[in-house]
Each structure stands twice: as C-alpha cells, then as structure tokens.
Amino acid sequence: MTTEIKAPVFPESVADGTIATWHKQPGESVSRDEVICDIETDKVVLEVVAPADGTIAQIIKNEGDTVLSNEVIAQFEEGAVSGAAQTQAVQSEEKVEQAAAKTEAGAAPVVERAQPVADQAPAVRKALTETGINAADVQGTGRGGRITKEDVANHQAKPAAAPLTAAVGERIEKRVPMTRLRKRVAERLLAATQETAMLTTFNEVNMKPIMEMRKQYKDAFEKRHGARLGFMSFFVKAATEALKRYPAVNASIDGDDIVYHGYYDIGVAVSSDRGLVVPVLRDTDRMNYAEVESGIGAYAAKAREGKLAIEDMTGGTFTITNGGTFGSLLSTPILNTPQTAILGMHKIQERPMAVNGQVEILPMMYLALSYDHRLIDGKEAVGFLVTIKELLEEPAKLILDL
Numbered sequence: 001m002t003t004e005i006k007a008p009v010f011p012e013s014v015a016d017g018t019i020a021t022w023h024k025q026p027g028e029s030v031s032r033d034e035v036i037c038d039i040e041t042d043k044v045v046l047e048v049v050a051p052a053d054g055t056i057a058q059i060i061k062n063e064g065d066t067v068l069s070n071e072v073i074a075q076f077e078e079g080a081v082s083g084a085a086q087t088q089a090v091q092s093e094e095k096v097e098q099a100a101a102k103t104e105a106g107a108a109p110v111v112e113r114a115q116p117v118a119d120q121a122p123a124v125r126k127a128l129t130e131t132g133i134n135a136a137d138v139q140g141t142g143r144g145g146r147i148t149k150e151d152v153a154n155h156q157a158k159p160a161a162a163p164l165t166a167a168v169g170e171r172i173e174k175r176v177p178m179t180r181l182r183k184r185v186a187e188r189l190l191a192a193t194q195e196t197a198m199l200t201t202f203n204e205v206n207m208k209p210i211m212e213m214r215k216q217y218k219d220a221f222e223k224r225h226g227a228r229l230g231f232m233s234f235f236v237k238a239a240t241e242a243l244k245r246y247p248a249v250n251a252s253i254d255g256d257d258i259v260y261h262g263y264y265d266i267g268v269a270v271s272s273d274r275g276l277v278v279p280v281l282r283d284t285d286r287m288n289y290a291e292v293e294s295g296i297g298a299y300a301a302k303a304r305e306g307k308l309a310i311e312d313m314t315g316g317t318f319t320i321t322n323g324g325t326f327g328s329l330l331s332t333p334i335l336n337t338p339q340t341a342i343l344g345m346h347k348i349q350e351r352p353m354a355v356n357g358q359v360e361i362l363p364m365m366y367l368a369l370s371y372d373h374r375l376i377d378g379k380e381a382v383g384f385l386v387t388i389k390e391l392l393e394e395p396a397k398l399i400l401d402l
Helices: 083-104 122-131 149-157 180-195 208-225 232-245 289-305 378-393 395-400
Strands: 002-006 016-022 035-040 045-049 054-059 066-068 072-078 198-206 251-254 257-260 266-268 270-272 275-277 318-322 341-345 348-355 358-372
Touching: 035 072, 198 378, 208 289, 208 358, 208 378, 208 395, 232 266, 232 289, 232 318, 232 341, 232 378, 232 395, 270 289, 341 378, 358 378, 378 395
Parallel strands: 266 318, 318 341
Antiparallel strands: 002 072, 016 035, 016 066, 035 045, 054 072, 198 358, 251 257, 270 275, 341 358, 348 358
C-alpha cells in the first residue's frame, strides 16, 4: 500500500521550510515512528517520521528544496521491504562477521569507508564540494555508510592532525551557505536596529547576597525540588516584579497601537549549534523558583538536542540574555521585536567598591537594558533597571514581595 508523506502543518508565523536532511533513501526499510527527514524552518527543525513499517518508495522533495505546509515530500510503501534493502542488510551482517573474524585472528577490524561523492545525497555533495573535503576522509553515520550533512560539519570541525600548508601567496577561503535559522535571526536583528529607536541604559549589581544565599541553600533546594538553584531564577523573578511596576516595559507596538500585556511571558535566550533561540517561560508571575529553574533546564536540553518546538518560542513579552556565560563583561543587547525591552546579564567579576566609606572587594555584574525609546522613556527604563538591581541586592524583598 502506497501512502503520501507530507510536510507538517506549519503555524501561521512560519510560511515554509527547507528539506535539511533525508535520513532514509528510496528502497531503505524503516520502522514506524523512525525519523526519516528533517525540515528546517526559520525557527526550529521539524522531524518527519515514518507512518508505519515499510520503505521509502520515492523522494519528491530533495535536500535543499523549499516545502509548504502539508506538501507531499515523498511516497511511502507500507509493509514492504525492498530487495535492495534486504541485500544491503545481508551485506552489512557479512561485513560485521568478517570484521569480527579478522579481529579474533589478530588482524585490524574492517572499517567501512564512506561512499563516493557521486553516491551521496545532493545536499551532501554540495557540502563536500564547498568545503573541499574528500568523501573518503569522512566517516559516514548514515545507512550503509552514507554521509550526512552533519558528518561533513563534524569532520570540518575536527582539529587538523597537522598544520595546513598552502603554496606561497595562496590564501584559502571557504563559502558555506547560511542555515535558514541563521538567515532569519539575521533578518530580525537587522530589522530591530533599523525599525526601532533603540537605546541602552546600564547599571551594576552586587551579586554577593544572592551568591551567599545560593551557597547556603543550593543542596537543600536541589534535594527538595530536583533542580539546581542558579542565578537565572532570581533574575526572572526580579524582572517579573519590575515588569509589574513598569507596564510599558512589558508592552509592544503594533502599528500605531500600544499593546499592554496583562501577563508575563519571559524569553530566555539560548545559544544552540543552529543559532540563537529564545524559548519562553509562560506566566512567570505564577512560577516559583524551582519551576523557573526546571523550565530553563528543560529548554536548554531541548535546544542542545534540536528538539525545541515552534510553540516553545512563540510569543514572549520580555527577554533576558546572559552573555556572561561566555565571559562577556559588557554589551548592548538587541531587541527581540516586537518586544520593547531586553535585559542583558554579564560576567560576575570581583571589583573594588566603596561601601560606607570603605573599599571592599565585591562580586559585581554589569546589567544592560536595551529598550525602544518610541514607547519607553528614559525615566521608566532607568527605574525598571534600578528596581531589578535593588531586588537582587536584597533578595529578601523579592521573596517577601516587598
């Protein structure tokens, strides 16, 4: 029985997608719910799974092709295993047996080489050509030793065994196309700088009170809630309280209208292999510290695995980004439009500070608030940032709602 495999139904915010990788080729057997294809949109990578046990009969949309919502991308033969697939499976078993026999005899195990460039998928051939990598040098992880785009990228990322040499006067370049997600991020960042009156105000916060509280209670917190007590939960809760006091910072501009949001959905910027993503914590005013930490941890894990869904990143009324995890001491974050403000956290660094006429060495962090001056005045922006500073330096006020 032949059935159609279709692209997922994309949300309204996603117009189309691009076939990123075919994990299965025509004639290859697959199991029900096994991932056969990845479709990359400008927000996330969606997985297409096999509807039943069977084989891929025909690929209609190749890697690199643009697909629309619910468009047919392949034909699938249910319950059938082609002769080619059976032969391939037998050959694989024979190679394993040969390798085992030679290993037992003291010989080196047989290593299956990747298939020639001509036998690879179009997108893989393109990646090999653009990077100048020899297919024979890449260890294929796909079916039958096939090379995937990820194999090419991983091989390229490996440090060279010996320094690269070139002829005198030769300068090497490589050209790699942007991923769809990277292009979308670039478009949004450029639009934010061109279409908003963006301004940044700075302050600094003494992190000693939070660090001492965290040191004292982190073990008990993790034992009780099953989540590690980090700094982000304090910043999320402090930002939520500050947003209540300054509603304009939680608003957005829609044409000639100002939309004041009566809820607090805070996005937390996460860096992934595919680019910057901003999953959203919903209703942070109703979340406790453990729920915030667990939510951030779950999103971080999904981002590393490429499992974030579009729904995870839809909406958001305010964003927090932490450049301090990479060592940034100070920066000016760019707005995540249509939001009108974003808070930037930075590296904690010990600095000499004047306290009651005495010099003390304190763990300090610079804070940056970028905001859209079309909606938020300087007085509100500074007041918002000062509120966050005060709540973090006296966390008892934050916990006791003072």
